[in-house]
Amino acid sequence: MPASTLSEPAGVLPSQSLRRLIEQGIVAARPEIRAEQIQPASLDLRLGDTAVRLRASFLPGRGKTVAERLPEFEMHRFSIASGMVLEKGCVYVVELAETLALPRELSAVTNAKSSTGRLDLLVRVITDDGVEFDRVPAGYTGKLYAEICPRSFSVLVRPGMRLNQIRLRHGQSVLSDAELSALHAGTPLVSGEALISEGLGFSVDLKPETGDLVGYRAKPHAGVIDLDRIGAYDPAEFWEELHTTTGQLILDPGAFYILVSREAVCIPPLYAAEMAPYLAMVGEFRVHYAGFFDPGFGHAAADGVGSRGVLEVRCHEAPFALEHGQIVGRLVYERMSAEPDLLYGAGIASNYQGQGLKLSKHFK
Numbered sequence: 623m624p625a626s627t628l629s630e631p632a633g634v635l636p637s638q639s640l641r642r643l644i645e646q647g648i649v650a651a652r653p654e655i656r657a658e659q660i661q662p663a664s665l666d667l668r669l670g671d672t673a674v675r676l677r678a679s680f681l682p683g684r685g686k687t688v689a690e691r692l693p694e695f696e697m698h699r700f701s702i703a704s705g706m707v708l709e710k711g712c713v714y715v716v717e718l719a720e721t722l723a724l725p726r727e728l729s730a731v732t733n734a735k736s737s738t739g740r741l742d743l744l745v746r747v748i749t750d751d752g753v754e755f756d757r758v759p760a761g762y763t764g765k766l767y768a769e770i771c772p773r774s775f776s777v778l779v780r781p782g783m784r785l786n787q788i789r790l791r792h793g794q795s796v797l798s799d800a801e802l803s804a805l806h807a808g809t810p811l812v813s814g815e816a817l818i819s820e821g822l823g824f825s826v827d828l829k830p831e832t833g834d835l836v837g838y839r840a841k842p843h844a845g846v847i848d849l850d851r852i853g854a855y856d857p858a859e860f861w862e863e864l865h866t867t868t869g870q871l872i873l874d875p876g877a878f879y880i881l882v883s884r885e886a887v888c889i890p891p892l893y894a895a896e897m898a899p900y901l902a903m904v905g906e907f908r909v910h911y912a913g914f915f916d917p918g919f920g921h922a923a924a925d926g927v928g929s930r931g932v933l934e935v936r937c938h939e940a941p942f943a944l945e946h947g948q949i950v951g952r953l954v955y956e957r958m959s960a961e962p963d964l965l966y967g968a969g970i971a972s973n974y975q976g977q978g979l980k981l982s983k984h985f986k
């Protein structure tokens with residue numbers, strides 16, 4: 623484990639610290655990391671050249687590397703160098719271009735990018751010795767692999783594509799409810815009344831101010847999506863529009879929905895937030911497959927006022943009647959170790975600042 627090179631306060635490391643860690647080789651990659659991979663509080667990870675089709679998803683477990691365990695699950699492997707389709711319903715592993723040599727004070731978390739989650743692509747990182755998805759323990763040295771399961775649409779991928787991202791953490795810096803209330807009193811974090819209980823609660827919008835479009839449901843048997851094609855696809859070929867004036871939507875088990883939060887949310891520049899994927903007591907459904915909110919998202923200084931959270935929803939077990947204004951999730955806020963020199967939506971190519979109900983950037 624490399625010795626510490628850190629002088630930062632506790633918190634999620636901002637863009638300028640990520641650049642420094644790259645210079646120090648703590649985060650390395652081949653080909654070299656590009657400036658556009660660096661986000662306000664995260665680094666986009668890139669696919670390598672080879673995909674391995676698996677018969678089942680797995681975690682390597684303590685004392686085992688991913689490479690050692692792969693032969694148990696591998697069905698076949700192929701190069702994606704000139705573009706290959708990852709089929710809906712199958713599980714793949716792709717080694718990522720980035721590697722880590724973390725000092726003992728730094729741990730990391732990974733998650734699918736919002737654009738990936740909105741396509742119902744389940745993307746999770748596994749590491750050597752890994753016993754959890756998307757968690758990289760403090761001091762980890764080694765490779766990163768993305769497990770990819772396209773659930774609604776088959777997708778065309780190439781090396782270098784960015785499906786997920788990593789955040790580096792120095793210690794723990796999650797805000798307590800008291801700290802969150804104090805922050806909200808100074809900078810409103812949510813429009814309307816704030817429901818603060820183990821994070822900031824938010825609800826679903828099923829009564830839009832204008833019109834009656836409340837969401838989208840993924841169509842079965844749709845075509846392939848090339849993840850490099852932005853603004854290219856006709857939503858009608860992939861999504862069924864959901865209209866209602868009743869403020870109610872019955873979720874079908876297994877179907878995938880794009881919905882939106884009723885509240886506008888704000889992430890001030892010194893904070894980042896993560897959406898909890900499930901609120902078990904609310905119902906058997908998942909509200910996101912991405913879930914990371916950048917510093918500056920929805921913030922006035924980055925022209926974001928009014929930004930809603932887009933929800934990627936799937937319910938399990940039984941059909942479930944979702945009602946307008948029902949609490950469906952919560953945002954957990956964390957401190958940044960310093961204010962990032964980039965903010966979401968301000969001067970960087972951000973696709974979702976100021977968003978309402980919005981499909982992924984691949985659609986017209």
Ligand SMILES: O=c1ccn([C@H]2C[C@H](O)[C@@H](COP(=O)(O)OP(=O)(O)OP(=O)(O)O)O2)c(=O)[nH]1
Pocket residue numbers: 661734735736737738739897910911912913914915916919930931932933934966971972973974975
């Ligand atoms: O489940 C989620 C996750 C994120 N967001 C919002 C907040 C976040 O700050 C923004 C962008 O997220 P991310 O950086 O993961 O998306 P991207 O696909 O990289 O978009 P961009 O190209 O705009 O950075 O989308 C949601 O509404 N729902």
